[in-house]
Amino acid sequence: MNMTSRRGFIKSASTAALAATATPALAFQMPITGTPDPLPEWFRDWKRGTARWEGIPEETPEADQLLAENVDLENRICSTQATSREGVIAQLDLVLDGNSWTGGLMTEASDRVVFENIRAALVGGLV
Structure with a gap:
């Protein structure tokens, strides 16, 4: 050769x-489709849950339920690729929010997933 x-x-x-x-x-x-991007609504739900959680006593069934709902929302926001510019902004807002687990307490693996999804959305031509 x-x-x-x-x-x-x-x-x-x-x-x-x-x-x-x-x-x-x-x-x-x-796939980038014409279906509505769920991320902005999930982020608004997360913000409402965070505000409610801050207004109730800790270690109550209601606080535990709100925390579980917000953790579920954060996980969905992190693991779903945005299909709109607003969805990318919602993911960034979550990462940058001081109240989010993603902003400080989540593992490196989950941080990586949200940033990979943001990148994939941008590479896919959303902006």
């Missing part, structure tokens, strides 16, 4: 390896 064909082989092999590793990530992206 001469030097030119070795370089061509290495280049084509590395391109194939990149395509093989990139393809699984693309399979998890939500």
